[in-house]
Amino acid sequence: MLLRERETPEGTLVSVCDVDCLGETYDNGRASLSVSEEFYGGDDAVEADPETVVSALHRAQVGNLVGREAVGVAVEAGLVDESAVMEFDGTRHAQLLWL
Structure with a gap:
């Protein structure tokens, strides 16, 4: 990942994506999602292992996750509801x- x-002025922003998602654009019929190099x-x-990702998400005020592995790690850690x-x-x- x-x-x-x-x-940021609002606090720590953490972005995580599966490596194979970088540079891709996805669509679900209502919205699209671009996994840009910029973001x-x-x-x-x-490159981070699951433990490092979970630790970073605990420090974040905002997190954005894309990909089966990245989202799965957050769900498994109880940070994101399925x-x-x-x-x-x-x-x-x-x-x-985090509010």
């Missing part, structure tokens, strides 16, 4: 927001 953490990749993105996961062309997407 690719993990990117950055500070999910870049020089400060690192009912909140969206499907785009067979690819899973979830957002996390």
